[in-house]
Amino acid sequence: MRGLIAREWFLTVLLVLYLLLMLLDSSLPEKTVGLVDWGSLSLITALIITSKGLELSGIFGKIAPKLVRKSRGSGKRLLFFLLPSIAVSSAFIMNDTSMLVFIPLVVVLSELSGMNKAKAVTLSAISANVGSALTPIGNPQNVIIWHRYGLGFTAFTLGMLPFVLLWLGILLTFVLGGSEERLTIESIPSVSFRKDTFLISLLLLITNVYLGETGRHYLALLITLAVFLVFERGVLLGFDWALVLTFVFIFADFNELSVLFQSSRIYLPTGGVSLILASAGLSQVISNVPATVVFLNSTPQWLPLAVGVNAGGNGLVVGSFANLIAIRIARISVKDFHRYSVPYFLLSLAVAIIAFGF
Numbered sequence: 524m525r526g527l528i529a530r531e532w533f534l535t536v537l538l539v540l541y542l543l544l545m546l547l548d549s550s551l552p553e554k555t556v557g558l559v560d561w562g563s564l565s566l567i568t569a570l571i572i573t574s575k576g577l578e579l580s581g582i583f584g585k586i587a588p589k590l591v592r593k594s595r596g597s598g599k600r601l602l603f604f605l606l607p608s609i610a611v612s613s614a615f616i617m618n619d620t621s622m623l624v625f626i627p628l629v630v631v632l633s634e635l636s637g638m639n640k641a642k643a644v645t646l647s648a649i650s651a652n653v654g655s656a657l658t659p660i661g662n663p664q665n666v667i668i669w670h671r672y673g674l675g676f677t678a679f680t681l682g683m684l685p686f687v688l689l690w691l692g693i694l695l696t697f698v699l700g701g702s703e704e705r706l707t708i709e710s711i712p713s714v715s716f717r718k719d720t721f722l723i724s725l726l727l728l729i730t731n732v733y734l735g736e737t738g739r740h741y742l743a744l745l746i747t748l749a750v751f752l753v754f755e756r757g758v759l760l761g762f763d764w765a766l767v768l769t770f771v772f773i774f775a776d777f778n779e780l781s782v783l784f785q786s787s788r789i790y791l792p793t794g795g796v797s798l799i800l801a802s803a804g805l806s807q808v809i810s811n812v813p814a815t816v817v818f819l820n821s822t823p824q825w826l827p828l829a830v831g832v833n834a835g836g837n838g839l840v841v842g843s844f845a846n847l848i849a850i851r852i853a854r855i856s857v858k859d860f861h862r863y864s865v866p867y868f869l870l871s872l873a874v875a876i877i878a879f880g881f
Contacts, residue, residue, distance in 0.1 A: 540776045541776055559775055560671070562738075563774075564767070564771065566735050567667075567770060568770075569744040570660055574619075575620065576755060578624050579717070579761060580717045602643065603695065605643075606647065609654065610650045611654055612624070613652075613845075614660075615728065619844050619845050619848055621654075623852075641853075642701070644849050644850070645862075646697065646698065648846050651849075656833035659679040660735065662833075662843075664829075676736050679829075683829060683830070690874075693867065719754075774816060776813070784817075794827055795824075796880065798818070798824065798831060802815070802828055803832070804835070805835070806832050806834075807868075808841070811843055812832075814835065837867055840857050846864070
């Protein structure tokens with residue numbers, strides 16, 4: 524039991540919060556079904572399952588070693604190849620999955636070459652958060668905003684593009700400003716590539732994006748489950764189903780909190796720089812997906828909300844699930860993570876506010 528709680532600590536916190544909220548509102552169990560955004564949950568689940576298929580296909584593990592060979596012993600050159608690759612992949616397979624794919628490789632490369640593991644892992648997590656901010660399918664908070672506002676895929680991406688380019692530029696500047704590390708890579712672990720799994724997952728990703736944009740979120744989940752059940756059951760068996768329950772309680776807990784805020788006359792910002800600051804700040808405390816749910820009930824402008832919660836994914840380790848996954852796999856300290864992530868967060872948030880003002 525203790526091991527289960529340790530592994531699913533965030534879900535445990537959500538369950539405890541749910542019980543506490545029941546003390547404030549005894550009708551919460553009756554309202555729970557109505558508090559969950561089932562459409563967003565269906566699309567998020569379909570996309571994460573599809574991302575799992577891409578991960579198991581080995582496509583990204585196959586591409587990454589090729590980038591390593593091109594680094595020619597330069598730590599800076601390796602990060603210049605690796606970080607944009609993580610960012611691009613995160614825009615389409617979600618930042619959490621990108622960490623599951625790349626962090627084990629980053630750890631192995633660090634051990635083989637002598638690269639600073641804490642720095643490489645932290646910058647990889649930042650890169651995943653930055654890249655995922657670009658598209659409406661890059662992370663759960665974007666999926667929720669995309670669904671709630673009925674935005675087109677292109678409209679969302681174009682809105683976020685200037686901020687993502689600035690954030691990526693800052694990240695690469697961090698790499699340039701660091702000291703050079705000379706790498707001595709003797710061997711690179713081979714990765715098997717399952718072409719059938721890759722093609723099925725890629726086709727489902729395209730299908731899910733189309734169904735998400737046309738509002739058929741339930742159909743996306745049904746098709747995804749059916750296809751993998753018939754052709755690739757291993758993907759469904761390898762999927763972390765506790766994630767679905769986690770998102771159920773995120774919606775229930777934080778939609779209920781939003782209602783309590785409103786009834787207590789606690790009004791949240793609905794636009795502009797104040798919304799960016801507030802949503803980024805709250806993300807540092809409760810993570811950016813719950814923060815998104817809290818703010819949505821005040822019907823804010825979508826772009827400053829998206830900018831704020833995506834910027835808030837960096838900084839403190841709790842800002843994003845991707846951060847937690849990264850340090851859990853790599854076994855680096857929170858202190859070492861914050862050494863790079865907090866300065867990046869402060870600078871990227873300041874730049875986003877300036878850019879939004881223009």
